Amino acid sequence: MSKHFFDYDDDDFAMSISDSIARDSDGNLMMRMGDYMAMDMNTGDIHMISSWADDDD
Numbered sequence: 001m002s003k004h005f006f007d008y009d010d011d012d013f014a015m016s017i018s019d020s021i022a023r024d025s026d027g028n029l030m031m032r033m034g035d036y037m038a039m040d041m042n043t044g045d046i047h048m049i050s051s052w053a054d055d056d057d
Helices: none
Strands: 004-008 012-016 021-024 029-033 035-039 044-050
Touching: none
Parallel strands: none
Antiparallel strands: 004 012, 012 021, 021 029, 029 035, 035 044
C-alpha cells in the first residue's frame, strides 16, 4: 500500500512506490533515510519530510 507524505524542503507531496523509494509530484525520486528524512535521488540533498514510518514500527 502506498504512503503519502509532505516534503517540507520542496513544499511538495510524495507517494511511496516501495518500502524505501518514493516519487514526488514533479517525478523526482526520493529514498527513505528515516521516518522524517529522505534523500532526493537527483541532487543527493537530504529533505525533512512528514512521517514516512516503516511498516515494521
